[in-house]
Amino acid sequence: MIGEVLEQEKIYVIKIGGSILDCDESLKAFAKQIQQLHSSGVFVVIIHGGGNDISHMLKRLGIESKFEKGLRITDSQTIEVVEMVLSGKNNKRIVSELQLKKLSAVGICGKDHNLIQCKKKASDGQDLGFVGEICSIDTSIIRLLLSNNIVPIISPIGADETGLSYNINADTAASAIASSLKARKLIYITDVDGIYMDFKNKKSVIPSITPAYGNFLINDGIVSEGMIPKVKNCINALYTGIESVHIINGTIKNILEQLELNLPVGTTFYPITNSAKTPTSISGR
Template sequence: MERAIEKAKILMDAMPYIKEYRGRKVLIKFGGKAMQDQKIEQSIANDIAMMLYVGLSPVVVHGGGPDISARMKEKGLQPQFIDGLRVTNKKTLKVVKEVLVDKINKEIAGNINIHGKLAEGISGDTSGLIEAEKMEIEGGDLGFVGNVKKINKSVVEKIVKAGKIPVIASIGKGINGDSYNINADSVASELAAALGCEKIIFLTNVDGVHASYGDNDSLISALTYDQCKELVEKKAVSGGMLPKVLSCMSALEKGVHRAHILSGVIDHALLLEIFTDEGIGTMITN
């Protein structure tokens, strides 16, 4: 009986958050190690399904960098990068589509759909969601790598209105009809802003932003936009965390209320961050 009472208390403790976010859109960017561990991937899918069932409207964006590199090596293709961006020729783009659309997108949607017909997987190019333009950089040609030019939000809104969870592969289509590989963090930020999301959540391999790089005890639980800007200017944020922090800042600039960075490898990370007082990662606000 005591155990049952404790479970009921946990539900009651979550009620203020359920009430606050009911009917609100929350964008979840899913990637990294979380997509390479089946147990973790399923745990996150369970959380996303739970979010829908308690009245939130989750939207999922995913990348798949490690899986793309692994598949390329299997095919005898050597991954190449310029300033951390994957050089994407026609052969590489074919692999990108195979991994993002045919593998990862179906896996995420399938894991959510264990709980009912809840998720609908789409690719940003073939669905008409993401209009892209070629990314131009100094020092080389990235090939079929793009930036988000326009988000046609009605594509996602139609799925949300039907009571389903959109699961989106981060590929866009250019005006010339070519598909472009787009950084999933950038897609997540642009889409969250276009949809007017209450929150954007980045699931990563680390537990959030740290005051001191490499010091696991220096997690910063809350930051303002200005504090983030200061950390970036001081180069206190680097590596794979930098694009996530910049994407959080961009989303806040465009009207998203809160941005979160947290570890996707912690069991029920999403539920802990959204529905508890303590949270587990870094929350960034204006």
């Protein structure tokens, strides 16, 4: 019954990272925007990262940060710090800010109620340690919170079948959770204006992308490095029935309000059947 009611309403899954968490004022402004969305009848689910805070804590503890193809190599020492920072410090900062805006918020991680079941991520050559690959999502705890008008704040720490903790890419976790919830929108809040045709030209933001065009951008090398998994997650979410996926700049004032008013902000991914028009960037290709 809970699921049936929520599926008829607006569920937005919002992923935030350093553009919000690295600045107290940005977090306060974000919390205010969530309050406005919530008061308009939107059910909001927040998934967060926190890579910079993890790196800072590791440095304080004398542990070197190592990466392989954009993924943090997470040994037994590092996973303890990752879990402490994400599920502890960062998660509760967000909860506190939302509650200061008179919202009910509960912080959980992927281990709670078996929300994110995972396994060790396979890799070519380099052992990534406790980096997880999602096996299954159980959103019943999220639905329970939403049905009680509570905003879930989720850190992307999953567990395998033996209970071991794994660090999950927050973008991937957000896409998987949004898909399982059948959310209306998946929103990635970043520190860039969207997907660029030419990253050096900040006016070259691509306003709308279909799955086919997204794959073209990857294969043609226009989207590269850290943006590749984000674009793939956007495309995968569309295939599960999400109406639209957005990449927007969290440093822009009232960006979520602008998005809700259908103003042209960031890059929007649409299924081809939902796209109002073919992106102008495709013309002639």
